[in-house]
Amino acid sequence: MSAKEENTLPMGMFMDLERSGPIPLYFQVSQRIEKAILSGELPAGSRLENEVALGQRLGLSRPTVRRAIQEIVDKGLLVRRRGIGTQVVHGQVTRKVELTSLYDDLTNTHKVPSTHLLTLENRVADAKTAERLSVAEGSPTLYIRRVRLADNVPVAVMENWLPEEFIGIEPSDLVAHGLYQVLRSRGVTMRVARQHIGARKSTNEESALLEIEKNSALLTMDRTAFDNSGRAVEFGQHCYRPDLYSFEVTLVEK
Amino acid sequence: MSAKEENTLPMGMFMDLERSGPIPLYFQVSQRIEKAILSGELPAGSRLENEVALGQRLGLSRPTVRRAIQEIVDKGLLVRRRGIGTQVVHGQVTRKVELTSLYDDLTNTHKVPSTHLLTLENRVADAKTAERLSVAEGSPTLYIRRVRLADNVPVAVMENWLPEEFIGIEPSDLVAHGLYQVLRSRGVTMRVARQHIGARKSTNEESALLEIEKNSALLTMDRTAFDNSGRAVEFGQHCYRPDLYSFEVTLVEK
DNA sequence: GACCTGATATTGTCAGGACAATTGGCCAAA
C-alpha cells in the first residue's frame, strides 16, 4: 500500500576526508550527507546506510559517524528510528532560522542590500534598554536607527542599542556592512539570541519610510543577542514589511 | 573591571541517580542542572563544575556528563568555552518555541482554553493543500476551522487540513482537546514541523471572530508537520491577535 | 613595569567496545 522506498543508497564514495586539517571529521561527513540530500542524490524517504557500516566504509568510529548524522537530524533533514534506520524526511526543504542579521539573509537570497542610516548617536540607557542589555540605567549606549533596503526597496526599519564599548562605530561601517559583520570584525561572536516575533500596525512615520499605506500591518521582531561569555551585546527592535519578509522556523521534536 | 563571577558552585549533591530505570542518565543529569539554573541555585555567570570532576563526583563517564551539558547548551541556558569552562548565560530565561499546539501553550501559561468549532468537513485537496500534504490533488482531506479562546477571549482563527486517514475525527474531540492531543491519541507522534511566520491585515470576518477592529494587524503562522516516518500529517494556516499572542525563539550558534 | 614563555586547566575531537531497547520480518503452530 505505502511506497516504503527501501533503497539503501550507496551514496557515492566520499572517502576523501581531510584527516589532518582543522575541520572536524564529523563535520566533513555531515556536510557531505547534507549536500547529498539537498542535491537530490538521497531522495526523500530513502534510507541512509546504517551507522556501523558507514563508519567502516569511511574508516571512522561509530561515535563520529553518529555525531555527523545527529547534526543533520537536528536540522530536520533526517529522521532516525531505532530498529529501522535513518531516513530522509519527506517534504521540500527550506532554510532554517539561524543567528544571522537581515543583511546576511538578503545576501544569501541574492538580493542587493543597502542601508539608509537615520540615526547614530549616544544615548543613556532607559529602564527597558538597561534591563535588556544588563547594564545600569543611565549607562551610555550606542543607538542606531536604519532603514534596510533590498534591491532598493525598503524592507525594514531597525532600531538597535549596543553597550558602551561599541561607541565609536562609524556611519561608513554601517552603510557598507551589516551590523553583525561590524561586530564580528571587532572580535565579537554572537552565541545565543532570544527573539520575540509579533505584529502591529505601522505608525505614519514607518509607513512613509517603508513606502506602504498608513495603518498597514507590520511584522515585528525584538532580539537580544549574547556573546561567548554570556554578555548582552545587542538589543534590537525591528519591523518588517510583511509582503517582503517573513520568518521560517524548523522545529524538531527530540 | 569586569565582575567575572568565578564561583564554581558545589551545586548540591544530586547523587541519587536512577541507574536501572528507563530514564537515560544524561537526561537525569541535564534535568537537574536545568532545574538548578531556573531556580537560581546556579546564578547567571557562575561557572559549572568541569566535566571530568562532575563525572567523577556522580560516578559517570565524561561522555555522559558532556551530553547532559550539551542538552542545556542547545537550549541556550549554558555557554561552553574551551580552556575556560561552562557558564550560565546572563539574561532572563524565556520559554523556547517547541513543537506544541496553541492549546498546549495556553494550558502551560495557566489560561483556560476553549474552542469554537466553525467548520469540520471533508474536502478534496486543491493544488496548495495537495502539495503541502504530499498527497494527490483531488484526494479527500479533513478540513477544520476553529476559533481558539483563552479565558473566553478569542486569540486565534485556525484552519487545518489533515490527510484522508483522519477523516472521522469528531467535533466533540476538538472541543474538548487540542488538535495535537487528538492526533497523539490516535498514535501519531509529530517529529518535524516547518513554520512560516508573517503578518497581514485582518479580513472583516476575522475581525468579527477575534473581536478586534476592522483592518487590524494579524500575526500569521503556516505550518506543515511531519510524523516519525516523514509523512505530512497536518497543514495549518493560523492567524493570531498580536496583542494576545507572539512567538519566542531562542537561537544558539554552534 | 612590560613582554615573552611555559605550565595548567578545561573543553573539543576521536577511537573502540559493550549491552539495551525497539522494530520488522520469518516461521511455526493453532
Place this chain on the structure above:
DNA sequence: TTTGGCCAATTGTCCTGACAATATCAGGTC
C-alpha cells in the same frame, strides 16, 4: 488464514581512554 513467538537489524545509551586546541595565569627576562 491468522496468530504468536523468535531472531536479526538498527539505533540508543554508556564506558574507558587518548590526544588536540585554547584560554588563563604565574614567573622570569629585558
